[in-house]
Amino acid sequence: MANIWSMIADPNMQWIFLGCTLLGLSSGVIGSFSYLRKQSLMGDTLAHAALPGICIAFMLTGIKSIGLFLIGAGLAGLIATFGIGYITRHTKLKQDAAMGIVLSSFFGLGIVLLTVIQHGNYGNQAGLDKFLFGQAASMIGSDVITMSIVCIVLLSICTLLFKQFKLISFDPGFARGLGYPVAALEQLMMLLMVVAVVAGIQAVGVVLVAALLITPAVSARYWTNKLSLMVILSGIFGAASGAVGTLFSASVSNLPTGPVTVLAATLMFGISILFGPQRGIVAKRLMRQRAKRRFAVQREISIHDNTKKEAAL
Amino acid sequence: MSLTKALSKPAGSTAAPSPLSVNGLTVAYQKKPVLRGVTFEINEGELIGVIGPNGAGKSTLMKAALGLIPSIGGEVLVYGKPYKEQRKLIGYVPQRESVDWDFPTNALDVVMMGRYGHLGWFRRPGAKEKAIALECLSKVGMADFADRQISQLSGGQQQRVFLARALAQDAKLYFMDEPFAGVDAATEKAIITLLQELKRQGKTVVVVHHDLATVQDYFDSVLLLNVELQAYGPTEQVFTQERLQQTYGGRLAFLDRSFQVPAADSGKGV
Ligand SMILES: Nc1ncnc2c1ncn2[C@@H]1O[C@H](COP(=O)(O)OP(=O)(O)OP(=O)(O)O)[C@@H](O)[C@H]1O
Ligand SMILES: [Mg+2]
Numbered sequence: 001m002a003n004i005w006s007m008i009a010d011p012n013m014q015w016i017f018l019g020c021t022l023l024g025l026s027s028g029v030i031g032s033f034s035y036l037r038k039q040s041l042m043g044d045t046l047a048h049a050a051l052p053g054i055c056i057a058f059m060l061t062g063i064k065s066i067g068l069f070l071i072g073a074g075l076a077g078l079i080a081t082f083g084i085g086y087i088t089r090h091t092k093l094k095q096d097a098a099m100g101i102v103l104s105s106f107f108g109l110g111i112v113l114l115t116v117i118q119h120g121n122y123g124n125q126a127g128l129d130k131f132l133f134g135q136a137a138s139m140i141g142s143d144v145i146t147m148s149i150v151c152i153v154l155l156s157i158c159t160l161l162f163k164q165f166k167l168i169s170f171d172p173g174f175a176r177g178l179g180y181p182v183a184a185l186e187q188l189m190m191l192l193m194v195v196a197v198v199a200g201i202q203a204v205g206v207v208l209v210a211a212l213l214i215t216p217a218v219s220a221r222y223w224t225n226k227l228s229l230m231v232i233l234s235g236i237f238g239a240a241s242g243a244v245g246t247l248f249s250a251s252v253s254n255l256p257t258g259p260v261t262v263l264a265a266t267l268m269f270g271i272s273i274l275f276g277p278q279r280g281i282v283a284k285r286l287m288r289q290r291a292k293r294r295f296a297v298q299r300e301i302s303i304h305d306n307t308k309k310e311a312a313l
Numbered sequence: 314m315s316l317t318k319a320l321s322k323p324a325g326s327t328a329a330p331s332p333l334s335v336n337g338l339t340v341a342y343q344k345k346p347v348l349r350g351v352t353f354e355i356n357e358g359e360l361i362g363v364i365g366p367n368g369a370g371k372s373t374l375m376k377a378a379l380g381l382i383p384s385i386g387g388e389v390l391v392y393g394k395p396y397k398e399q400r401k402l403i404g405y406v407p408q409r410e411s412v413d414w415d416f417p418t419n420a421l422d423v424v425m426m427g428r429y430g431h432l433g434w435f436r437r438p439g440a441k442e443k444a445i446a447l448e449c450l451s452k453v454g455m456a457d458f459a460d461r462q463i464s465q466l467s468g469g470q471q472q473r474v475f476l477a478r479a480l481a482q483d484a485k486l487y488f489m490d491e492p493f494a495g496v497d498a499a500t501e502k503a504i505i506t507l508l509q510e511l512k513r514q515g516k517t518v519v520v521v522h523h524d525l526a527t528v529q530d531y532f533d534s535v536l537l538l539n540v541e542l543q544a545y546g547p548t549e550q551v552f553t554q555e556r557l558q559q560t561y562g563g564r565l566a567f568l569d570r571s572f573q574v575p576a577a578d579s580g581k582g583v
Contacts, residue, residue: 036416160435167426171412174478177379178430179400225462227417 020242026151028238031213044210049080051110133256134205205258215265222276241265330393338387362532404484427481
């Protein structure tokens with residue numbers, strides 16, 4: 001406990017904490033849309049595909065910077081999407097199988113490259129292995145600033161284009177009929193997903209970063225039937241997970257951020273699935289019981305009435 | 314009904330461009346065209362039924378006319394201009410199965426989507442849009458369901474919500490893909506009353522329809538389609554047993570029966 005307090009007093013740590021909270025917030029927001037468009041698995045694929053992109057970017061330049069990694073990961077993500085498209089078009093495989101193939105082969109390549117980097121003479125390599133499971137505490141000031149800017153841009157776009165994103169997620173055909181550039185907007189959403197994933201890689205790690213896209217959104221869906229509220233809630237859940245993950249991992253030596261963040265998100269998911277109004281397990285059971293009781297009472301009354309009538313006769 | 318038809322349509326306004334003129338439209342998803350060289354021009358202020366067997370390309374015709382899918386040939390003009398410039402004039406009711414009804418939104422919100430085309434890119438729908446949406450919902454008899462999550466609506470109610478959304482678009486030319494599919498008699502009546510109301514306001518409505526028994530009652534003109542255009546024109550001229558046989562090909566037994574029904578009915582009516 002004392003650890004946490006001393007950490008909160010450290011200004012560098014405060015920045016990292018803020019950055020991770022922002023990251024959780026923006027992942028939760030963009031994740032809501034990908035969940036509703038049934039693209040959640042795509043986020044995971046993009047995250048795993050990012051690893052070789054990041055490694056190659058590092059091998060080419062020898063510099064560790066989020067900006068460069070964004071480009072590398074973005075290109076890798078692009079190739080991965082094309083790969084998935086190619087496989088679904090030219091084979092009998094469905095999209096989920098195609099994603100599985102692309103995800104695992106890109107990730108395998110990434111691990112090989114990572115090993116090459118660690119055994120080669122890239123002077124600056126310490127820390128690249130942290131990209132697997134994330135280590136928020138290892139981030140330096142410029143990383144945090146880049147990550148925060150990326151998150152703020154992402155949030156602004158989602159706010160400005162909320163109407164369009166909503167319509168495209170619900171009824172893309174109608175959106176096209178209204179003249180919205182649906183394909184371009186879908187590409188934009190995909191790009192934002194890549195951006196969220198890459199921004200989060202250093203803090204949360206490639207293996208688990210997609211959980212920040214998926215879990216808060218799924219949890220938020222349990223609490224509301226209104227999209228705007230769902231997006232906000234999902235953002236809050238994501239932010240809380242990011243905050244908890246950073247705090248705990250920084251206070252225990254060598255505990256990676258990713259797993260703690262994901263566990264925090266999963267805990268919120270557990271609470272949501274149990275206690276969400278209407279959709280939650282408890283609420284559903286209560287509703288059913290209440291209905292049963294009401295029905296039983298009504299029947300009793302009617303039996304009572306009938307016997308009275310009979311008595312009167 | 315024939316009375317309103319006569320009143321509402323001042324014949325021969327040849328100067329104004331047709332609400333929809335399709336010229337040589339050809340569409341293919343894969344190699345084989347599912348629409349081939351379709352050419353027709355509709356009159357303003359009519360209810361037009363699009364009739365043809367399953368897979369004839371009726372939905373495809375609508376989607377191509379709306380620019381939702383690319384064509385490989387031909388041209389579509391809406392009020393004399395390419396549809397791209399006329400989007401605000403077109404309203405669309407897709408087949409109900411085309412969306413995920415478990416989406417977190419309510420009936421009112423879906424209807425408000427019909428107003429998005431009238432808002433700028435970044436403007437949010439406000440009080441005015443809400444009022445319009447509510448009005449459209451009550452026109453289809455769904456005002457009481459405004460706050461209802463859409464997955465908790467019955468199929469017929471969902472259909473009405475889609476219809477209300479199209480009304481909210483405030484278009485001049487409407488495309489409706491099977492609005493009568495899977496609705497009960499009361500809802501069918503409500504929908505046809507609404508279509509006639511639209512017609513009275515001078516709007517043009519193109520409807521994909523499967524129930525041959527009601528075609529003569531509902532539509533001013535009929536478009537018979539089976540990959541190629543089989544016939545187009547006023548219902549009484551085009552909706553003949555011979556033309557239907559040609560459109561539906563081999564499935565005659567079914568056809569004979571359903572065709573007898575309206576003939577007998579309208580005989581009694583007159
Ligand atoms: N997305 C698609 N990809 C490939 N082929 C398609 C696609 N959509 C439709 N088709 C084919 O195009 C043809 C016309 O389909 P369309 O949906 O227009 O028929 P329809 O007349 O609306 O039929 P229904 O009465 O069953 O609604 C069919 O043979 C169908 O198999
Ligand atoms: Mg169809």
